[in-house]
Amino acid sequence: MSDPLGLINTSSINRPIQPVRTSGASAPDENLxxxxxxxxxxxxxxxxxxxxxxxxxxxxxxxxxxxxxxxMMAKQKADLAFQMLLQVRNKMVAAYEEVKQMRV
Structure with missing residues (x-):
């Protein structure tokens, strides 16, 4: 199949796959x-x-x-922020319940 528009890059087809480097657990960033x-x-x-x-x-x-x-914009912004916070809480509670039900 030809590529008249030149959208398919064939130069990377013949290159070998590079291995993934893992160095174990990384240390947490102190700045975060x-x-x-x-x-x-x-x-x-x-x-x-x-x-x-x-x-x-x-x-x-x-x-x-x-x-x-x-x-109205201030009320909508506050309501949207609260709804987002409520969804984060729901996800955290669901994750806690899932971890609580795990067998050790």
């Missing part, structure tokens, strides 16, 4: 945050978004703010 830190940061961010949305609603109700679209 732990799972706990990532989870706590996300919890704080969701809480902050919910507080900002609540303040926006209160400001709209009191007349300090007249941007209804901005308030």
């Amino acid at each position: 945050p732990s799972f706990k830190q990532v989870l706590m940061n996300n919890l704080e961010q969701v809480n902050r978004l919910q507080q900002e949305a609540q303040h926006a609603v209160e400001d709209l109700a009191s007349g300090k703010r007249d941007d209804v679209a901005g308030v």
